[in-house]
Amino acid sequence: MEKRKVTWSKQATVEFRAAIKYIRQDSEQNVDKVKESILNKINALADDSVVYRKDSYKNNNDGNYLYFELLRLRIVIMQSRKKYL
Numbered sequence: 001m002e003k004r005k006v007t008w009s010k011q012a013t014v015e016f017r018a019a020i021k022y023i024r025q026d027s028e029q030n031v032d033k034v035k036e037s038i039l040n041k042i043n044a045l046a047d048d049s050v051v052y053r054k055d056s057y058k059n060n061n062d063g064n065y066l067y068f069e070l071l072r073l074r075i076v077i078m079q080s081r082k083k084y085l
Contacts, residue, residue: 004079006045019073034071041070045077052077 008016016038024031052066055076067076 004046006042038070038073038075041068042075 020031020035023034052068054063055061055065055067057067058065058076065076065078067074069075
């Protein structure tokens with residue numbers, strides 16, 4: 001089975017770094033665990049074996065915007081046929 005490609009948008013990269021920076025201010029010792037957990041979950045998107053829920057907060061969502069929550073963070077993904085953005 002062909003794996004999907006996971007592509008980060010520039011905005012997603014900026015927001016991820018800002019979230020990690022914010023968490024680091026609160027807990028220097030937990031920030032690496034949080035970062036690793038999030039990256040592992042995002043990398044698992046390529047396997048296409050996990051089903052995510054449709055993002056109900058996205059207006060006019062045709063089913064391409066999905067989300068998951070991890071460690072009280074809400075992560076929204078846009079899927080296309082062969083990749084996640």
